[in-house]
Amino acid sequence: MARTRTKTPTRWGDKEARRKDIVDAARHLLERRGYQAFNMRDLARGAGVTVGTVYTYFRNKEELFAVLYAERLERFHAEIAPLCRAAVSAEDLFIEIANRYRPVYQVFGRELNVWALVIDAAAKESAPSARPLVEAATQILSTVHTALDRLAPRSVRRTDDSDRHLAIPLLWVTLQGLCDHFTGARHLLHPHGWDELTRYAARTLARAIAGEEDR
Amino acid sequence: MARTRTKTPTRWGDKEARRKDIVDAARHLLERRGYQAFNMRDLARGAGVTVGTVYTYFRNKEELFAVLYAERLERFHAEIAPLCRAAVSAEDLFIEIANRYRPVYQVFGRELNVWALVIDAAAKESAPSARPLVEAATQILSTVHTALDRLAPRSVRRTDDSDRHLAIPLLWVTLQGLCDHFTGARHLLHPHGWDELTRYAARTLARAIAGEEDR
């Protein structure tokens, strides 16, 4: 027992390993102790370097956070992709996605608004740190889109199919809202739980996507 | 012209006026320059006092923020109450509420998670600073609930009316999600705008509240 500190120290000048040390330490700190504890000094100590070094590998704290976020979104995508392929109803799929997105939101969604980076990436052509994030998100949206096309093919044929494309953003918005609602404390103002409200949201949204009957 | 600095200074020991000065300065700073610029030193200077004084009137920055937030929610309630009474459709009402909530969210919703205070207020019986906030939110929920009962009376008669109570939380969650989506930058990942998505959400939700037909 007591197998801590077994890692051989990264040797001087090994930039690749050094970078990995920093990212690993950052991930460990953020996921274990939350954004509140995510500070550059502890992070550097965890990686076995000093603060100055972290800044030679990452422009700032936000950029490092974005790396972790993108990485996590890729893992999230890996989790839901098989579910999207296997799903037999939009309603159940939404619930499964929601349950897997919640922990992602809890760690990454709350405190820092990384998506502000995306604005810069769109404006200036630089900001390469936002790229993986945008790509991961785009991939997730695409996978979900494909699944919904399969599960609710009826609405694809509608003449005015602009509404169809609104379904994904609405799903996204609702998911985000649900996570925020239950990660914060607002849900204490009513007696309903995560499972209950998520199921209700799923049913409502599934009907909107499949149906769009009259009116 | 140049009518600045006309206010007569609050006299020594006038606690009521002093408190008002602080709240006024805080509101001015937060609403004019955003949460990022909302710091205790500028705030104190704006109120014509030093930081120490602010801390004799408010326990901390969060408590002061909660006061402003509650105040703003009361104003929001005053704005939507007549709309709730006059509304002829749940769909249009949702849109009107959303358009009025968006600026509230922009100032108060993003950065600080004040609702964590509510947890404390529920746990310890103290935390009086959370009270006005909870009250304002409760009042808003109640007003909206009444309006929906009037606009969609059909579902009230349903045997299993537990779903009925889920409608309000879902509305709330969706509203929050919409505001977050468009206040941040995530919406740049798809081509749809606030009006378009809000209208689609309103239609979807209104149908869920009124209908709940088959299944």
Place this chain on the structure above:
DNA sequence: ACCTGAACACCGTTCAAGT
């Protein structure tokens, strides 16, 4: 009794200096 403001602990970030 009310208010001041220097001081404290803690941030993210920089940069001259070390090896």
Place this chain on the structure above:
DNA sequence: ACCTGAACACCGTTCAAGT
């Protein structure tokens, strides 16, 4: 060339000291 760590600017918060 890579890395260090003291230093800087700026936070929220406290508290002995002033009036």
